[in-house]
Structures are given as structure tokens and as C-alpha cells.
Amino acid sequence: MGLAVFGSLLGMAVTLLTGRVVGAVPGVVDRAHDGSPGAMPIGEFSWLLGGLLVVFVVDSLKPAVQQVASMVMDAGLVRAIGTGITGPLLAPRRIQHLEDAEVLDVQERAKGKGGFHLAQGLGNLPWLLASRVTLVGSAVIVGSMFAWWVAAMLVAVTFLLEWYGGRLIEREIDVWWGNTEEQRRSHYLFDLGMRDAPKELRVFGLHTWLVDRYVREWTAGYRPVWARRRTNAKWSLLIGGIHLIANGIAILAVGRAAYDGSLPLTQVATALPAILAIGQSSNGFGVVQVRRGLSAYRAMRDLPGTIAARHPEPVVTTKHRVETMPAREIRFEKVSFHYPGSGKAVLRDLDLTINAREALALVGINGAGKSTLVKLLGGAYQPTSGRILVDGVDLAELDLAAWQRRVAAIVQDFVRFPLTVTDNVVFGAVERAGDELTLARVARESGIDDVVRRLPKGWDTILDKTFDGGVDLSGGEWQRVALARALFAVHAGASVLVLDEPAAALDVRAESELVERYLELTSGVASLIISHRFSVVRNADRICVLSDGRIVEDGTHEELLAIDGEYAGMFRLQAERYVTGPEAVDA
Numbered sequence: 001m002g003l004a005v006f007g008s009l010l011g012m013a014v015t016l017l018t019g020r021v022v023g024a025v026p027g028v029v030d031r032a033h034d035g036s037p038g039a040m041p042i043g044e045f046s047w048l049l050g051g052l053l054v055v056f057v058v059d060s061l062k063p064a065v066q067q068v069a070s071m072v073m074d075a076g077l078v079r080a081i082g083t084g085i086t087g088p089l090l091a092p093r094r095i096q097h098l099e100d101a102e103v104l105d106v107q108e109r110a111k112g113k114g115g116f117h118l119a120q121g122l123g124n125l126p127w128l129l130a131s132r133v134t135l136v137g138s139a140v141i142v143g144s145m146f147a148w149w150v151a152a153m154l155v156a157v158t159f160l161l162e163w164y165g166g167r168l169i170e171r172e173i174d175v176w177w178g179n180t181e182e183q184r185r186s187h188y189l190f191d192l193g194m195r196d197a198p199k200e201l202r203v204f205g206l207h208t209w210l211v212d213r214y215v216r217e218w219t220a221g222y223r224p225v226w227a228r229r230r231t232n233a234k235w236s237l238l239i240g241g242i243h244l245i246a247n248g249i250a251i252l253a254v255g256r257a258a259y260d261g262s263l264p265l266t267q268v269a270t271a272l273p274a275i276l277a278i279g280q281s282s283n284g285f286g287v288v289q290v291r292r293g294l295s296a297y298r299a300m301r302d303l304p305g306t307i308a309a310r311h312p313e314p315v316v317t318t319k320h321r322v323e324t325m326p327a328r329e330i331r332f333e334k335v336s337f338h339y340p341g342s343g344k345a346v347l348r349d350l351d352l353t354i355n356a357r358e359a360l361a362l363v364g365i366n367g368a369g370k371s372t373l374v375k376l377l378g379g380a381y382q383p384t385s386g387r388i389l390v391d392g393v394d395l396a397e398l399d400l401a402a403w404q405r406r407v408a409a410i411v412q413d414f415v416r417f418p419l420t421v422t423d424n425v426v427f428g429a430v431e432r433a434g435d436e437l438t439l440a441r442v443a444r445e446s447g448i449d450d451v452v453r454r455l456p457k458g459w460d461t462i463l464d465k466t467f468d469g470g471v472d473l474s475g476g477e478w479q480r481v482a483l484a485r486a487l488f489a490v491h492a493g494a495s496v497l498v499l500d501e502p503a504a505a506l507d508v509r510a511e512s513e514l515v516e517r518y519l520e521l522t523s524g525v526a527s528l529i530i531s532h533r534f535s536v537v538r539n540a541d542r543i544c545v546l547s548d549g550r551i552v553e554d555g556t557h558e559e560l561l562a563i564d565g566e567y568a569g570m571f572r573l574q575a576e577r578y579v580t581g582p583e584a585v586d587a
């Protein structure tokens, strides 16, 4: 801001000095010819000229300095805004706020709904301030050197120009960022071609279709922008004409006064550039950007408050030693749950006990609510009614952050971090990131040691082909990496292990080997295994069947087969497929 204001002051200094130099020239020339007194001595004129040169040189260095300062400021702003928005969103231990329309709206506004980013808005603030300083300074120069009515007229016309120009710009930007159906579709098609589906597009020979479709959607999406631009061009011509007339009147008035002899040359040479500078200081774009940027800033400032007010973090009222929990059990007691904004109950009066040091398998059809139960266990959501008790203490009373450190999980859509193998594993317990012994141990246990040996940079290989020297792993290899991450967490002290479809991407032999090994390894912790594969499930100490939001069957594999209920039915269906299905024929 200082630099921007300094820049506009320099510009005005150039105007004033130029006026004085031009005004002094005839006198200096006369004096040189006939020694007329009263004119500026040549020595003084040289100083004036030198001063103008210095100011001019400094003024010409200004853009480079301002550009660097601007880049530094923009980088800082982007970083501050990034943490300002993600910080409050990431901080809560629960995740309900991420599905709350009001929180999402504030977040969208903070990010710059309507195409105006906070960084652009705030980045423009110094230039808007500078143009205001130029406007006021140049108006004072015109008023004091020539006529106040001319200064007032030009300021009024400039504001009119700025206000109306700003409205036109705003309308055009609204159309640009209107995110019309076609614009969104064209962006989607672009991503599809460039990133999301390169293989499928080739397999199905869809590249020509994609390009044609993209061009069609893009053209349709931007047609309203061009229509708006044509309308804007007409109005811009009109207000440009008004501006021209106002400047023409001002310049004619100066010319007349000069012609009359009532305005000395110095004043003429100063007033003319100042008149032009007033018009140039109109900054409709800056005004719009700053206005929207500030509204985004207010949304960013309100974000933590909105989240805290609508989703208060639980206050820890009791002092339980979460670090040793669960010593006995985790008990779901009449737990019901429906997702925020949805009337459909996923769990209904569900009772379930998971004993410490027991491997419990949970089965159920798609959409039965298995993953939902895991989210409740991890404290990501709170039951709509009922309680989850850990060693008899309500989860709602525990320090949720500490409890979540006790739970290690591989969820179905586990994150494949485009980082090194080491990072992907130690994220299970970052506080133990340097523990190489444990790292080697979990690599053996999860079976990724062979994979790591084959990688070009071993543990330091980035697991993403788009990076230099990076590689892509197969689905099964990724699953082992995720398993290693969970085991790392267990070795670091987590005592509840959740595996949601841990072996879906493994081949049948790898799967049964891994599950057997895994059950040995985790015999000391409470584990919850969710799987549709009965070869995985049958090894668990106990199996529960989730159906209609409740646990309808509970027992060992043999016990559940003996009662011949839902589990037995599902098991037989899968076993039959393995006996009579294509796999059997191949074998």
C-alpha cells in the first residue's frame, strides 16, 4: 500500500515538475539571448531539470519494484487465505459441518463465489488506494492551478464512469462465472479427457466424440458471455463519449485561458497532464474486485464462528484416561442414526458389543449401514439417539481427539497420498514418523517389503506417476500400503482397528494369507472387519449380521451356519458360486 501510494505521489511530482520546467523554458531562453531580468537563472533551471530527471528515473523503476512487491504479497495472501479457510474446516473432530448447507455457503463465499477470489480483491486494494490518491491529488492540482469547477466536473464524471463501468464489469463477470450447465459440462469433459478417463476413452474410441462435444458445450456455455460483452461494448462507447466530452471541455477551457493570456505557461503545462490523470484514475474493475474481495474476507472471518455456533465441539467434562481405552469393550446401546438432512434411519436401536482384543466381523448387504457404524465408532458423527460406551463411559464425554488416535482404520475409499511410500505408511501415526524399525516390521507384516524392494527409489519413491521418478501401484499393492498404515498405527498404540473391505483388491490366495496373518498380528486389539468375502469373515472370533439397521445375528461362523439364517443364506450363495462358477471351471 505504501509503495502504491508512493507511486501515485511520484506521478504527481512528475506532473508538477514538468509544468515548472516547461513554464521556465521561455524565460531561460530569453535570458540567454538578451539577459532579461526576472527569468529563472540557468543554474536554478539545471537543478529543476535534474530534479525532474531523478523523479522520472525513480518513477520508471516503480513498476518493477511494485511487481515484485505484488508477487510477494499475493503469495502471502494465498497462503493466509488457504489456512484461513481450511483451518476452521479441518479443526472439528466431527464431520457434520462438512455437510451443512449454511457452512458450505459461507465457505463458498470465502473462497470467492462468483469468480472473485479474496486474493484478487485484497491484491487490488493498494492499486485502488493509489488511484484514489491520484484522483484527489490531480483534482487539487487542477483546482489550484486552473479552476475548481473544472476539477469538480472531472471528478464527478470520473466517479460516474467508475460506477457505471463497474456495473458493466460486474454483469459480465456474473455471466462468466455463472457456472451455467454448459460451462460445467465443458469443464467436466475437459477433465475427463485430460485426467479422469484416458483409458476408457481410448478403449471405447471416444476421443473424436469428446472433442466435438467439448467444443459444442464450450461454445454454448460462452454464448451468453459474448452477448453480454456486445451489450457492454455499446454502453462502454456511450460512457466513453461522456468522458471524452468532459475532458474536451476541460482542455478547451485551459486552451482558452492560455490564449487569453490569463493562464501562465507553467499552469497550462501542469493542469493539462493533471486533467488527463483524473480521467485515468477511474478504476471500476478495482472497485468491483475490492468490494467482492472484502465480502469474501468477511465470509472467511465468519467461518470459524459459524462452524462453532452450528456445530459446537464437545466439551470434555470427565477426566478419563483415553490412552488405555478400551480395556474391556465398546458397546453400542440402542443407537439410532440418520444422516443430517436425510429422514431415512440408517441404524435403528442397534445394540452391539465389541470386546477388547476380539476380532469381530460385520456383514450385511450393500447400504446396510456398516460404514456408517464405523463413522459413529470413530466419532465422526454422533448417534441421533442412544449411546456408544467405551468401558462404560459415553463417547460423547471423552476427549474425541484422543479417542480418534486410539482408532486405526482402513476405510473403503482410503486416501492414496501422492507422496512417498514412507509418508503413506507413517501417516498412521505421524508422531512416530522416524521409527524405522516399526516401518520395516509393518512392511513385512503387510507384505509390502517386496513391493518396496522393486521400487526405483525404495521407500522414497513417490506413489504417483505424474511426479518425476514416481510410480503407480496396483489396486492390491495399494491395499497392502493402506494395511501397513493401519498396522503402523497399531504398533504406535492404537487399540481399535477397523478394516472396511481390507482385501477387496487382493487375489484370493493373497487375501486369505493376509487375513490369517492379520488376525495373528492384531490379536491384542479390538478389531472390526467389514467384508463381503466370507473367506475373510469366517476367521473372525465373532460375526454379526447387520440388517434393517440392527444386528440380527451374532455368533461364530459355525453357530451362524447352524441357525441357518441370513448369514447361512449369504454364505451358501457365495460358496456355491465358487464351487460351480467360472472359477471352478477354470480350476
Ligand SMILES: Nc1ncnc2c1ncn2[C@@H]1O[C@H](COP(=O)(O)OP(=O)(O)OP(=O)(O)O)[C@@H](O)[C@H]1O
Residues within 6 Å of the ligand: 339, 340, 342, 346, 364, 365, 366, 367, 368, 369, 370, 371, 372, 373, 412
Ligand atoms: N454422507 C451421507 N449422507 C446421506 N446418506 C448417506 C451418507 N453416507 C451413506 N449414506 C446412506 O446410508 C446408507 C448406509 O450406507 P453405508 O455406506 O453405511 O452402507 P454399507 O453397509 O457400508 O454399504 P456397502 O456394503 O455398499 O459399503 C446408504 O443408504 C447410503 O446411501
